[in-house]
Amino acid sequence: MANTITVKDLQAVVDRINRVTGSPMTEYTYKHIGVKGELVANIGNYHLSSAYGGYALHRMCNTGGGTANVNNSGYVTKRALYDLLHMYLAGYNAGKGETV
Secondary structure (H helix, E strand, O other): OOOOOOHHHHHHHHHHHHHHHOOOOOOEEEEEEOOEEEEEEOOOOEEEEEEOOEEEEEEEOOOOOOEEEOOOOOOEOHHHHHHHHHHHHHHHHHHOOOOO
């Protein structure tokens, strides 16, 4: 029987994608501006999104917090996303001329 994929497993792969691509590790950063502060979106950050009982890989696109679904797959099961994340990493590394 296959191992169960958890959200922790998915997050570990997403963290790896952020490290490999040199992307920010967090979705938002709190910036102090004078006395006030505000949350600023970290453009380029990869992160998990969940809805409808499924999961997707999103990437921050703009300072307003807009995101794009990286795999253009919609929300899928944890197992399906785990496989997609590893394929994404393999494709990224192949594009750089590296092997996994």
